[in-house]
Amino acid sequence: MDTIPSSVEAKLGAVYHSEETAFHVWAPTAPQVTLVLYEDAGVYNEEGKVTDHEGGMEYEMVRTPDGVWSVKVAGDLHGTYYMYRIAWEQGRYTYAVDPYARAVSANGCRGAIVDLARTNPPGWENDIKPPLLQPTDAVVYELHVRDFSVDEHSGMKYKGKYKAFTETGLRDAYGNAIGIDHLVELGITHVHLLPVFDFRTVNELADPDDRTGDIYNWGYDPQNYNVPEGSYATDPADPAVRIRELKEMVQALHKQGIRVVMDVVYNHTYTVDDGPFEPIVPGYYYRQDASGRLSNGSGVGNELATERPMVRKFIKDSLRYWAEEYHIDGFRFDLMALIDTTTMADIAEELRREVDETIMLYGEPWTGGDSPLTEQTVKGTQRGKGFAVFNDHFRHAIKGDNDGAGKGFATGADWHEGAVIEGMMGSIHDFAHEASESVNYVTVHDNLNLWDKILVSQGLAEEAGLLHMAEGELPGGGDVQGAVTAAAPYSCVDPANPLASMAVRRAVLANGIVLLSQGIPLLHAGDELLRTKYGDHNSYRSGDAINAIRWENKQRFRAVFDYYKGLITLRKQYPVFRMSARDRIEQHVEVLRSSDQLIVLRLTEPELPIELNPPGDHSGEAQMVVIINGNASDMKVELPPSPSMWGILADDRCAGAEPFAVVNGADVIVPGLSIMVLREEVTQPKTRLTRIELEYERDDQAYDGWNVWVWGTGVRDGRIDFTRLHNGKAVAVIHAAEGVSRVGCIVRYKEWEDREGEHDRYMEIPPGVQHVKWRVRSGEAGWEPEVPRPDMAS
Numbered sequence: 001m002d003t004i005p006s007s008v009e010a011k012l013g014a015v016y017h018s019e020e021t022a023f024h025v026w027a028p029t030a031p032q033v034t035l036v037l038y039e040d041a042g043v044y045n046e047e048g049k050v051t052d053h054e055g056g057m058e059y060e061m062v063r064t065p066d067g068v069w070s071v072k073v074a075g076d077l078h079g080t081y082y083m084y085r086i087a088w089e090q091g092r093y094t095y096a097v098d099p100y101a102r103a104v105s106a107n108g109c110r111g112a113i114v115d116l117a118r119t120n121p122p123g124w125e126n127d128i129k130p131p132l133l134q135p136t137d138a139v140v141y142e143l144h145v146r147d148f149s150v151d152e153h154s155g156m157k158y159k160g161k162y163k164a165f166t167e168t169g170l171r172d173a174y175g176n177a178i179g180i181d182h183l184v185e186l187g188i189t190h191v192h193l194l195p196v197f198d199f200r201t202v203n204e205l206a207d208p209d210d211r212t213g214d215i216y217n218w219g220y221d222p223q224n225y226n227v228p229e230g231s232y233a234t235d236p237a238d239p240a241v242r243i244r245e246l247k248e249m250v251q252a253l254h255k256q257g258i259r260v261v262m263d264v265v266y267n268h269t270y271t272v273d274d275g276p277f278e279p280i281v282p283g284y285y286y287r288q289d290a291s292g293r294l295s296n297g298s299g300v301g302n303e304l305a306t307e308r309p310m311v312r313k314f315i316k317d318s319l320r321y322w323a324e325e326y327h328i329d330g331f332r333f334d335l336m337a338l339i340d341t342t343t344m345a346d347i348a349e350e351l352r353r354e355v356d357e358t359i360m361l362y363g364e365p366w367t368g369g370d371s372p373l374t375e376q377t378v379k380g381t382q383r384g385k386g387f388a389v390f391n392d393h394f395r396h397a398i399k400g401d402n403d404g405a406g407k408g409f410a411t412g413a414d415w416h417e418g419a420v421i422e423g424m425m426g427s428i429h430d431f432a433h434e435a436s437e438s439v440n441y442v443t444v445h446d447n448l449n450l451w452d453k454i455l456v457s458q459g460l461a462e463e464a465g466l467l468h469m470a471e472g473e474l475p476g477g478g479d480v481q482g483a484v485t486a487a488a489p490y491s492c493v494d495p496a497n498p499l500a501s502m503a504v505r506r507a508v509l510a511n512g513i514v515l516l517s518q519g520i521p522l523l524h525a526g527d528e529l530l531r532t533k534y535g536d537h538n539s540y541r542s543g544d545a546i547n548a549i550r551w552e553n554k555q556r557f558r559a560v561f562d563y564y565k566g567l568i569t570l571r572k573q574y575p576v577f578r579m580s581a582r583d584r585i586e587q588h589v590e591v592l593r594s595s596d597q598l599i600v601l602r603l604t605e606p607e608l609p610i611e612l613n614p615p616g617d618h619s620g621e622a623q624m625v626v627i628i629n630g631n632a633s634d635m636k637v638e639l640p641p642s643p644s645m646w647g648i649l650a651d652d653r654c655a656g657a658e659p660f661a662v663v664n665g666a667d668v669i670v671p672g673l674s675i676m677v678l679r680e681e682v683t684q685p686k687t688r689l690t691r692i693e694l695e696y697e698r699d700d701q702a703y704d705g706w707n708v709w710v711w712g713t714g715v716r717d718g719r720i721d722f723t724r725l726h727n728g729k730a731v732a733v734i735h736a737a738e739g740v741s742r743v744g745c746i747v748r749y750k751e752w753e754d755r756e757g758e759h760d761r762y763m764e765i766p767p768g769v770q771h772v773k774w775r776v777r778s779g780e781a782g783w784e785p786e787v788p789r790p791d792m793a794s
Contacts, residue, residue, distance in 0.1 A: 004284060009186075016077065029282065059073060078114060097109070107240060116325060130189070130259050133358075133737060142522060154179065158206075167408070180552065189260055194218050195264070201268070203231075247326060284308065296371075316346070319351060320350075338377075362388035364389070388520055423517055426580070443524050454503050489533050499653060512650075567658050569655075592625075598637070599628040604703060634669050638712075645664055648661040648677070688738045692772050736781040741767075746761065774786070
C-alpha cells in the first residue's frame with residue numbers, strides 16, 4: 001500500500017454550482033473511471049435495493065498523477081443522481097456510490113446532487129451554538145433519535161423522526177413537559193445522538209409502523225458516512241429532506257440551549273466488498289493482519305486502516321463537513337482504540353484551530369477484538385491531546401460488571417471507596433492529565449441499562465420478569481410486546497414514594513456520584529425516568545417495545561426526575577464540581593473519609609458564588625462537603641469544623657442549588673444509600689454554642705508561647721491561643737457546636753516543642769450545658785472540670 005499515491009490536499013466528492021458540478025474521486029489503482037448520471041433513483045426490489053445501474057448518461061473522467069479522477073458537467077444538476085463506474089481488467093466493472101457523497105437516494109443506493117443551500121431551514125445562517133466555556137461544564141445525555149419519540153404516549157406528531165425535536169410545548173395529561181421541553185427542564189447541556197449518518201441495517205422504505213420489518217437499529221453499521229440516515233426523515237426518498245430535517249433538529253436544540261454531539265463510527269464498515277470503499281480502491285481502506293487477511297479489531301469482520309494517509313484524510317474531511325454544514329458541536333468515537341492516536345490528535349488540533357475551539361471530542365478507549373494497530377488510542381494516550389475517553393474504571397467501581405450480578409459501590413460491594421474517589425477526582429492520578437479527559441458514566445446504550453443492572457445486581461430480575469433477549473428476539477421466538485406487557489420491572493418500587501425504594505436509591509446514588517465528580521458527566525437517556533429495557537443487554541435491533549422511552553414514567557417517577565434535575569442544577573451552579581486542571585483539583589478537593597462504604601469529601605473553590613465569600617476576617621475559602629453513603633443504614637458523619645451553619649443542598653429526597661435545611665451541630669445523619677451535599681453558610685453563625693474556658697496554671701508564670709490544640713469542636717479546631725490572665729492563670733476560650741459531648745485538647749508549647757502530659761485529653765460537656773470550665777496545672781496528670789452552676793445551664 002505504500003506505493004499507492006496519496007492526494008491529501010485534493011477536494012473530493014461532487015462540488016455543486018448552479019452552472020456546473022465538478023466530480024472528483026480518488027481511485028489510483030483503477031484503469032478507468034466513468035461518471036454516470038441518472039434522472040431518478042432507480043428501480044427498487046422487494047428488499048429496498050437498486051441493483052441495476054445501467055442506462056445512465058456517462059462522462060469519461062480524467063486521472064491526475066496522484067490518482068484523482070475528475071470531470072465537470074455543465075448545467076444545474078440539483079436533483080440528479082450519480083454513480084461511479086469503475087472499469088477493471090478483463091472487461092470487469094463495478095458501480096460505486098461516491099464515498100464523499102453528501103446526499104443519497106433511499107437506502108443509499110445512489111449518490112445524489114443537492115444544492116445544500118436549499119436544504120437550510122429558515123434562520124439557519126443565524127443559528128448560534130449555546131455557550132460552553134470548558135468541557136467539564138457539559139452534562140451529556142446519550143439518546144437514540146427513534147427512542148426519543150416513538151412511544152405511543154409521547155404525544156409527538158413526528159414519532160421516530162428528526163422533526164420530533166422541533167415539537168415544543170408538549171405536555172402529558174398531568175402537565176409534565178415531554179419531548180425537547182423535558183430535556184430543557186432536566187438541564188442537560190449536550191444531546192449525544194446515536195449514529196445519524198446513513199447506516200445499512202434499516203430499510204428506509206419499510207412501513208415504520210410495520211413491527212415485522214427491519215425498522216430498528218442503533219446504527220453502528222456505516223454505509224454513507226457524510227449523509228444523514230433516511231429512516232429518521234419524513235420522506236427518505238427525497239435526498240434533500242433528510243438533510244433539511246437533521247438541520248432543523250440541530251437548530252431546534254440550539255435554540256433551547258442544547259449542543260449536539262454526533263456518534264461516529266470510523267473504525268469499521270458494515271460490509272467490505274459492497275461497502276463504501278472497497279469497490280473503488282480495493283484493499284486500501286482496511287487493515288490486514290500478518291497473513292494479509294482482514295483484521296477484526298472491531299469484532300464485526302473488518303477495521304479501517306486509519307493510519308493510512310487517505311483514510312486519515314477521509315475521516316478528517318468527514319468530521320469537518322458535519323461540523324461546518326450541520327453545525328455539529330462534538331463527536332463521540334466508537335471503538336476509538338482502533339483509530340491511531342496520531343489521527344485523533346490531528347482531528348482535535350485541526351477542528352479546534354479551524355472550525356470550533358469549543359468542540360467536544362471523546363470516545364471509547366478500547367477495541368472489539370485483537371488488532372494489529374500498534375498506536376491504539378487507549379486510556380492514557382489522550383493525555384494533553386484535546387480529547388476525552390470513557391472512564392470504565394470509574395464505571396466498574398460504581399456499579400460492578402456490565403451484564404451480570406457483579407457489584408460496585410452503589411450496588412453493595414465493599415472496598416470500592418478508593419476507586420470511586422479516584423473517579424470523583426477526574427482520574428487525574430490514574431490515566432488522565434486533566435479531568436476534562438474523563439467521561440464519567442455508569443451505563444449507556446449498550447449492556448444492561450442502569451435500572452436493569454440494579455435489578456440484576458440485587459437479585460430482583462426474576463421478580464421483575466426481565467426477559468432473555470438475543471438478537472432482538474425471545475428464546476424460541478414469541479411475542480416481544482406481549483412479554484414486555486407481562487413484565488413487572490417496577491414491582492419493587494412504592495408508587496407513592498419511589499425514592500424510598502432501595503433499588504431506586506441505588507440507581508440515584510450511582511448517577512449522583514457521576515454528577516458530583518470532576519470530569520464530563522454522561523447520562524443514558526431515560527435514567528431520570530427509571531427507564532428499563534426489560535433486561536435486554538444488547539438491544540441494538542430489539543425494536544420499539546424494548547427501546548422506546550416511556551413518557552408515562554415522568555409522572556410515575558416525578559420525584560426521581562426532580563432529584564436528577566436538582567443535582568444537575570447544583571453541578572451547574574458551583575464551579576467546584578467542574579474543575580479540570582490537576583493542580584486545582586489537588587488543591588481544592590480533600591478526602592476526609594474513605595472507609596466502610598462511606599466517602600466524605602471537602603471542596604473549596606475561590607470561584608464559588610460571591611455571596612459565599614463575604615468580606616471580613618473569615619480566614620478560609622468557603623467549604624462544601626459531599627457525603628456518599630453506600631451503606632443501607634443511616635450513618636452519623638462528623639462535619640469539618642466551622643463557626644457557620646451548614647446548608648443542605650442535597651439529601652436523599654431533594655437536591656438543588658439553594659439550601660433547604662441547615663445543620664447547626666458538628667455532625668449530620670446521612671440516610672442509607674444516599675448523597676448529601678452541604679454548603680458552609682458563612683453569613684449564618686452557629687447558635688447555641690457551648691463556651692469552654694480552659695484555665696492553665698504554671699508555677700513559673702511563663703505563659704509566652706503556650707497554646708491549646710483542640711479537635712472535635714465542630715466550630716474551630718486546631719490552635720487556640722490563651723487570650724488573658726486571671727488570678728495568675730492563662731485562660732483560653734473554646735467554643736463547641738450544639739450536641740458536642742466532648743472536645744479533645746492538648747496544651748502545648750509553640751508548634752509541639754513541648755506539651756503537658758503524654759496523653760491526649762478530652763473535656764467532657766454535660767448535656768444541656770452551654771458554659772463549662774476546665775482547669776489544668778502544669779506537671780500534674782489530672783484535669784479538673786468545674787461543675788456547672790445552675791445559672792450556667794441552658
